[in-house]
Amino acid sequence: MVDEKEFCERVLDIAIRKGANYADVRVIPYSVSEDISVKNGVVENLEYSELAGFGVRVLVDGVWGFASSSNPVEKEIPRIVDLAFRIAKASALTRKKAIKLSSGLIWKNAQYLSSFSIDPFKVSREEKVDLLVKADQLMRKQSSKVKITECDLSFNRTVKFFSSTEGTNIRQEIIISGGGISARAVEGDEVQTRSYPNSFRGNFATKGFELIEAMNLLDHAPRVAAEAEELLSAQDCPEQETAVILMPSQLCLQIHESIGHAVELDRILGSEITYAGGSFLTPLLSQIGSFRYGSPLVNITADATLEGGLGSFGFDDEGVEAKKFPLISEGIWKDLLTSRETVAEANEILGKEYFHSSNGTMRSSFSNRIPLIRMTNIVMEPGETSFDDLIASTEDGLLLDTNYSWSIDDLRKNFSFAVEVARPIKNGKIGSIFRNAHYTGITPVFWNSCDAVCGKQWWEMFGTPNCGKGQPGQIMMVGHGASPARFRNVKVGSKKK
Amino acid sequence: MLGEKRCFEILKSGLKLAQNKKPDYAEFLLLTWDTYVTRVANSQIHQNVAESECYLAVDIINNLRTGSSATNILTDESIRKTVDSALDSTQHKAELPSALKLDSFPHGVMPGRFSERTASFSPEDRARWIKTLIDMASSNGLTTSAKFQTGSGEIAVANSKGTLAYTSFTDANISAILTGEHDSSYAATASQEVTEIDIDRFSEDLISKSRLQKSAPRDLFAGKKPGEEMKFDVILEPAAAAEWLDFLSYTGFNGLAYLEEESFLCGHMSEKVMGENVTIFDDGNNPAGYIFPFDFEGTPKKRVMFIERGIGKNVARDGLLAAKMKLESTGHSLGAGQRHNGALPLNLMMEGGDQSLDFMIASSEEPTIYVTRFHYTNIADRKEVILTGMTKDGTFLVEKGEIVCPIVNLRYLQSVVESFNQIEMLSDPVRVHDPEGYGALIPSCTVAPALKIRGVRFIGSTGK
Numbered sequence: 001m002v003d004e005k006e007f008c009e010r011v012l013d014i015a016i017r018k019g020a021n022y023a024d025v026r027v028i029p030y031s032v033s034e035d036i037s038v039k040n041g042v043v044e045n046l047e048y049s050e051l052a053g054f055g056v057r058v059l060v061d062g063v064w065g066f067a068s069s070s071n072p073v074e075k076e077i078p079r080i081v082d083l084a085f086r087i088a089k090a091s092a093l094t095r096k097k098a099i100k101l102s103s104g105l106i107w108k109n110a111q112y113l114s115s116f117s118i119d120p121f122k123v124s125r126e127e128k129v130d131l132l133v134k135a136d137q138l139m140r141k142q143s144s145k146v147k148i149t150e151c152d153l154s155f156n157r158t159v160k161f162f163s164s165t166e167g168t169n170i171r172q173e174i175i176i177s178g179g180g181i182s183a184r185a186v187e188g189d190e191v192q193t194r195s196y197p198n199s200f201r202g203n204f205a206t207k208g209f210e211l212i213e214a215m216n217l218l219d220h221a222p223r224v225a226a227e228a229e230e231l232l233s234a235q236d237c238p239e240q241e242t243a244v245i246l247m248p249s250q251l252c253l254q255i256h257e258s259i260g261h262a263v264e265l266d267r268i269l270g271s272e273i274t275y276a277g278g279s280f281l282t283p284l285l286s287q288i289g290s291f292r293y294g295s296p297l298v299n300i301t302a303d304a305t306l307e308g309g310l311g312s313f314g315f316d317d318e319g320v321e322a323k324k325f326p327l328i329s330e331g332i333w334k335d336l337l338t339s340r341e342t343v344a345e346a347n348e349i350l351g352k353e354y355f356h357s358s359n360g361t362m363r364s365s366f367s368n369r370i371p372l373i374r375m376t377n378i379v380m381e382p383g384e385t386s387f388d389d390l391i392a393s394t395e396d397g398l399l400l401d402t403n404y405s406w407s408i409d410d411l412r413k414n415f416s417f418a419v420e421v422a423r424p425i426k427n428g429k430i431g432s433i434f435r436n437a438h439y440t441g442i443t444p445v446f447w448n449s450c451d452a453v454c455g456k457q458w459w460e461m462f463g464t465p466n467c468g469k470g471q472p473g474q475i476m477m478v479g480h481g482a483s484p485a486r487f488r489n490v491k492v493g494s495k496k497k
Numbered sequence: 498m499l500g501e502k503r504c505f506e507i508l509k510s511g512l513k514l515a516q517n518k519k520p521d522y523a524e525f526l527l528l529t530w531d532t533y534v535t536r537v538a539n540s541q542i543h544q545n546v547a548e549s550e551c552y553l554a555v556d557i558i559n560n561l562r563t564g565s566s567a568t569n570i571l572t573d574e575s576i577r578k579t580v581d582s583a584l585d586s587t588q589h590k591a592e593l594p595s596a597l598k599l600d601s602f603p604h605g606v607m608p609g610r611f612s613e614r615t616a617s618f619s620p621e622d623r624a625r626w627i628k629t630l631i632d633m634a635s636s637n638g639l640t641t642s643a644k645f646q647t648g649s650g651e652i653a654v655a656n657s658k659g660t661l662a663y664t665s666f667t668d669a670n671i672s673a674i675l676t677g678e679h680d681s682s683y684a685a686t687a688s689q690e691v692t693e694i695d696i697d698r699f700s701e702d703l704i705s706k707s708r709l710q711k712s713a714p715r716d717l718f719a720g721k722k723p724g725e726e727m728k729f730d731v732i733l734e735p736a737a738a739a740e741w742l743d744f745l746s747y748t749g750f751n752g753l754a755y756l757e758e759e760s761f762l763c764g765h766m767s768e769k770v771m772g773e774n775v776t777i778f779d780d781g782n783n784p785a786g787y788i789f790p791f792d793f794e795g796t797p798k799k800r801v802m803f804i805e806r807g808i809g810k811n812v813a814r815d816g817l818l819a820a821k822m823k824l825e826s827t828g829h830s831l832g833a834g835q836r837h838n839g840a841l842p843l844n845l846m847m848e849g850g851d852q853s854l855d856f857m858i859a860s861s862e863e864p865t866i867y868v869t870r871f872h873y874t875n876i877a878d879r880k881e882v883i884l885t886g887m888t889k890d891g892t893f894l895v896e897k898g899e900i901v902c903p904i905v906n907l908r909y910l911q912s913v914v915e916s917f918n919q920i921e922m923l924s925d926p927v928r929v930h931d932p933e934g935y936g937a938l939i940p941s942c943t944v945a946p947a948l949k950i951r952g953v954r955f956i957g958s959t960g961k
Contacts, residue, residue: 048567064544065620089620090535095541191880274537405875410872440908
């Protein structure tokens with residue numbers, strides 16, 4: 001492959017010559033991943049993969065065309081640009097109005113490198129496998145009822161170039177690390193799982209191997225196994241309407257599903273109806289700036305600049321710089337996740353310039369996908385309550401921790417979550433655990449019932465590495481942060497009733 | 498498309514590089530695909546994309562130690578690096594409990610269903626078909642959202658035991674949601690031969706269904722106390738039935754879940770686990786679904802019965818699970834680099850019955866919920882296959898033999914195993930294929946009937 005910058009220039013030269021109103025190209029010369037899984041003492045997976053590709057997006061006569069190839073070599077350029085043009089021309093057959101892009105800054109030779117202390121690809125495989133095998137042994141040693149133990153590590157390094165006909169060119173290099181452990185206890189027909197630091201392969205961040213070291217997996221392994229066993233003989237969570245305290249990992253997923261997706265402007269405008277769905281905010285768009293989404297304690301920020309956040313980057317895939325901005329302030333809905341295209345469309349609906357420019361949330365999962373509006377790091381700002389006071393001030397409630405499963409309707413309104421563990425709180429004291437707990441609710445009702453949020457000391461970040469959207473589907477890595485918070489009058493029960 | 502010759506060259510060169518290091522076993526899987534997706538929102542094409550992709554995955558097993566590597570760069574240098582990386586990965590400490598058990602080693606081209614017309618269906622062709630749908634819907638006051646995908650793909654497998662197999666295939670699928678004054682309606686259709694799709698008829702049928710959304714949907718949970726639940730009989734269209742079937746298969750028919758005591762079939766094999774009217778099998782050679790002649794290890798596909806007249810019969814296995822269970826592979830390998838995920842049926846079929854959807858409606862005297870499809874289904878409990886999700890794009894109340902009114906989308910929380918013990922009626926099965934397209938294009942789909950099921954648990958609605 002020729003120099004990436006030169007490659008991009010050749011793509012854009014052809015696009016301009018063919019008459020594109022606008023074009024951009026993303027080249028990924030390499031994206032390397034290492035995944036290691038140990039299950040019941042056996043290295044079941046140790047995979048190294050290396051991917052490459054480029055994708056070209058052209059705006060022709062006010063409509064988009066996109067084509068991509070896994071082969072970023074010169075001879076592929078004319079074919080892919082031609083195909084993108086042909087596709088745009090075909091799209092024009094149904095055009096009702098031309099796409100307008102809001103203005104953005106031009107970035108010349110910009111660079112971004114995500115921060116890390118220990119390059120995970122320089123840590124030996126032996127060390128990584130040893131860590132997982134030891135954690136696995138500790139879990140299995142703890143309990144004979146733990147039948148399945150799983151320990152995972154994942155690392156990725158992606159280099160990507162972006163160039164546009166407006167003159168922007170950017171090089172970004174992002175390193176992602178992730179890992180976690182889980183224990184599954186089985187007795188008769190009962191199966192119970194505990195995980196650390198999160199379910200579904202653990203926690204992820206734009207950090208190096210220091211993330212894994214900080215997890216102290218070996219210290220937590222015996223507890224995880226013991227809790228899985230304890231759940232086998234625990235009572236089913238009773239049906240009730242009560243206060244719930246969501247611990248940070250579960251609250252992060254609650255934010256993801258019932259706020260993060262709901263405030264994606266492309267969903268609000270109908271772009272995702274055929275797959276991910278719409279948003280209950282669509283008919284409320286004119287109330288942006290005044291609609292009460294949550295109680296005054298609810299402050300939600302989108303922050304792509306957050307150090308270590310899984311949704312952190314330097315520039316989005318339209319070349320817009322990473323930004324931090326409030327989505328919900330003191331419970332009032334203030335902003336949306338936007339793109340250059342959707343800003344103009346939303347302003348037209350609103351009949352005013354509410355949105356001034358894209359806030360930089362357009363990302364694609366790889367060079368073979370178009371950028372879509374995606375969450376960055378959507379975080380709930382910490383409150384002022386101490387965790388001890390939160391528990392002590394709860395007369396009757398449940399503390400819910402670690403997600404087991406999730407589901408939400410296409411408007412992001414009716415949600416249902418199951419958790420690995422529930423702990424009853426009576427008169428300010430935590431009791432024995434319940435199993436099979438799930439809770440349901442309606443998004444604005446739930447967020448308006450928030451009456452306490454713990455302080456910064458208890459605030460934690462979690463990465464969501466499996467956020468799906470788009471057709472063809474795209475898996476995106478996004479980040480969240482939260483401290484424990486309490487919500488009143490939530491419907492809770494056993495998923496096995 | 499690389500063609501069989503180039504695919505075999507790549508596999509042979511990789512195999513030669515691997516065998517120079519004399520591992521116990523080497524396996525290569527090569528996938529290529531060219532896909533095109535045209536997407537519609539607000540009655541105009543808003544996203545329109547093309548993708549030319551490939552994926553070469555390598556598994557090496559040496560002294561029971563396994564290593565995997567993958568790439569989408571098919572240069573000699575990259576293939577060498579991929580092989581070296583997989584070999585290097587076998588140097589770690591832990592070991593597999595057993596070697597693979599493979600019994601079939603096919604050689605040559607195994608025909609899939611490939612249509613030149615589908616493979617060459619152009620962006621202009623897709624746009625014209627989409628415009629037909631949009632125009633017909635618009636003239637009925639309906640707004641169109643849609644996805645139309647066409648594509649072609651290749652699967653090639655080689656291993657050090659002699660397998661060298663290739664197949665090619667095509668796919669065309671279209672799904673659409675029409676939104677009117679009150680609510681939305683959904684339909685989808687698919688074929689490996691694009692000319693088998695009749696866009697005019699598809700559009701007419703969907704517009705006709707949209708007419709059922711004749712009034713504002715009623716919220717069945719309006720006025721209910723917090724926490725109050727309801728049970729209804731349901732009529733599931735094939736798309737909804739297929740979703741439950743796929744989750745049942747994912748959690749219950751995966752041989753790995755069975756070995757790990759997480760399948761509902763654990764301890765109940767050869768026992769009655771569902772109603773006698775339930776027969777579920779996988780068949781990659783049945784044209785009612787999509788043709789998938791061999792799995793990703795090269796094992797030829799055959800009809801594999803999982804549930805026969807309600808009796809648990811089998812689970813899906815690849816070569817590793819076959820070795821662990823001391824049985825044969827059922828031809829359900831997920832391929833190099835994916836063995837840790839077990840084995841899955843990808844051409845699932847459920848036998849139907851002779852009751853039509855119309856008959857199911859006409860014979861429903863008591864309040865019954867008619868479900869077009871589900872949204873965001875997820876697993877609340879794996880062992881009992883308890884699922885939760887929302888109804889979507891056409892949920893209706895049926896009573897006294899008629900569709901009474903559209904209703905607000907409902908949330909269910911229900912064990913599929915329990916429900917498949919409560920099936921009252923089944924229609925003719927049809928192909929259900931509306932792929933999400935996260936990874937490679939593969940010839941996979943589900944064939945499912947419409948179902949009438951007693952007593953499904955509903956715990957809320959979008960409105961409540």
